[in-house]
Amino acid sequence: MPKGMAKGQRFVCQNPQCGCEMVVTKASLVEATPNPRCGCGVEMKKRYVKPTVTTLQIGEGPSFTSTKETSHDS
Numbered sequence: 001m002p003k004g005m006a007k008g009q010r011f012v013c014q015n016p017q018c019g020c021e022m023v024v025t026k027a028s029l030v031e032a033t034p035n036p037r038c039g040c041g042v043e044m045k046k047r048y049v050k051p052t053v054t055t056l057q058i059g060e061g062p063s064f065t066s067t068k069e070t071s072h073d074s
Helices: none
Strands: 010-013 021-023 044-046
Touching: none
Parallel strands: none
Antiparallel strands: 010 021, 010 044
C-alpha cells in the first residue's frame, strides 16, 4: 500500500522548461499516487539525495553479554 507524502520531501518537475520545485510542509494522512503532478501537467519526481556511507566500528557500542547468573545448586 503506497504511503502518503511525508513532511520535508522535495519534488522537482521533470519538464526542463518549467523547473518547478515543491517541498511538503504537512504530511498526508491518506494514500497518494507515487508522484504528484506539476501545474504544467508533468509528473514530479523526488529530488535526488546522494547517499551517505557509514562504517561499523567493531568492538564499540553496547555489549551483548548476559548478566543473568545460572546456579547449579544441588
